[in-house]
Amino acid sequence: MLRLAVPNKGALAEAAHTMLNEAGYRPRKDAKELVVVDPDNSCELFFLRPRDIAVYVGEGTLDAGITGADMLLDSGAPAEEVMPLGFGVSTFRFAARPGAFSSVKDLAGMRVATSYAGLLGHHLADVGVDARVIKLDGAVETAIRLGVADAVADVVETGTTLRNVGLEVFGEPIAHSQGVLVKRAGAAETPGLRQLARRLQGVLVARDYVMIDYDIRAERIDEAIAITPGMEGPTVSPLHREGWVAVRAMVPRKGHQQIMDRLWELGAKAVLVTAIFACRL
Numbered sequence: 001m002l003r004l005a006v007p008n009k010g011a012l013a014e015a016a017h018t019m020l021n022e023a024g025y026r027p028r029k030d031a032k033e034l035v036v037v038d039p040d041n042s043c044e045l046f047f048l049r050p051r052d053i054a055v056y057v058g059e060g061t062l063d064a065g066i067t068g069a070d071m072l073l074d075s076g077a078p079a080e081e082v083m084p085l086g087f088g089v090s091t092f093r094f095a096a097r098p099g100a101f102s103s104v105k106d107l108a109g110m111r112v113a114t115s116y117a118g119l120l121g122h123h124l125a126d127v128g129v130d131a132r133v134i135k136l137d138g139a140v141e142t143a144i145r146l147g148v149a150d151a152v153a154d155v156v157e158t159g160t161t162l163r164n165v166g167l168e169v170f171g172e173p174i175a176h177s178q179g180v181l182v183k184r185a186g187a188a189e190t191p192g193l194r195q196l197a198r199r200l201q202g203v204l205v206a207r208d209y210v211m212i213d214y215d216i217r218a219e220r221i222d223e224a225i226a227i228t229p230g231m232e233g234p235t236v237s238p239l240h241r242e243g244w245v246a247v248r249a250m251v252p253r254k255g256h257q258q259i260m261d262r263l264w265e266l267g268a269k270a271v272l273v274t275a276i277f278a279c280r281l
């Protein structure tokens with residue numbers, strides 16, 4: 001039985017839930033259901049705060065979990081990334097009033113507010129800057145206006161929250177983050193975890209790739225394959241019409257229209273693109 005931790009609320013919750021459903025795991029009935037037993041998949045899903053997930057997994061109480069890479073780093077828990085999941089993409093950055101600071105070095109002796117004290121503390125130690133870390137629970141952007149901090153270190157996605165309070169990022173990003181599947185550091189991957197990772201990988205591929213089918217004159221097949229090389233190689237089947245073949249290959253969803261244009265210029269006919277519902281490579 002795989003015991004898996006899933007964010008119960010916050011920025012990762014919906015995307016994690018959707019991805020697990022697409023991977024065939026049982027959905028929860030409502031946002032108040034904290035444990036879902038899924039006997040068909042030999043799995044138990046525990047809905048927990050994203051910040052706590054690496055802690056449970058690091059303690060070995062749960063086999064695996066979905067959390068943010070920044071929260072994994074921040075926790076300092078003995079847990080490690082199994083695979084990135086492609087959602088909850090953000091950077092972790094310093095911000096302050098425009099012109100106040102230009103690099104992390106300027107923060108020596110300053111107060112920096114954050115809800116990621118572990119991550120910030122490690123970064124300041126790495127770059128050798130002695131600043132005071134003010135630990136807050138959230139909405140840290142307001143701390144400067146309220147005189148609690150001189151700078152903040154926080155999650156930035158679109159930058160809207162910072163703009164709304166008149167702050168600007170400065171210095172290099174402290175970390176890049178996205179939702180990740182984690183397991184206990186050094187733990188062997190159980191069959192249940194390997195199956196979960198394979199299914200999630202399949203969801204990512206189904207989202208990123210489409211299937212293309214087309215007919216082409218046999219003498220142009222090498223040029224066509226160069227445009228649509230597929231995974232192991234495209235399927236090429238004879239057509240009833242003499243001198244023509246049918247080709248089927250997976251291509252990246254992004255740019256598939258350009259691929260269609262190029263095939264068309266090569267003389268391809270009946271060029272069809274279809275979505276992939278599920279996939280295992």
Ligand SMILES: Nc1ncnc2c1ncn2[C@@H]1O[C@H](COP(=O)(O)OP(=O)(O)OP(=O)(O)O)[C@@H](O)[C@H]1O
Pocket residue numbers: 009010011012050051067068069070071088089090138155156157158177178
């Ligand atoms: N606006 C966002 N865009 C993308 N990822 C985000 C955003 N806000 C937070 N995250 C990511 O989501 C993860 C969890 O953060 P979240 O904000 O959900 O937790 P929290 O701040 O503890 O909870 P809450 O905001 O519900 O109080 C982190 O890995 C973070 O990087």
Ligand SMILES: O=P(O)(O)OC[C@H]1O[C@H](OP(=O)(O)OP(=O)(O)O)[C@H](O)[C@@H]1O
Pocket residue numbers: 011137138139140141154155156157158159160161162
């Ligand atoms: O760059 P943006 O697109 O504006 O997104 C970043 C904001 O999103 C998160 O806030 P959240 O809503 O989780 O509130 P919190 O700060 O209280 O956690 C994060 O802490 C930033 O404040």
Ligand SMILES: [Mg+2]
Pocket residue numbers: 010138
């Ligand atoms: Mg938040």
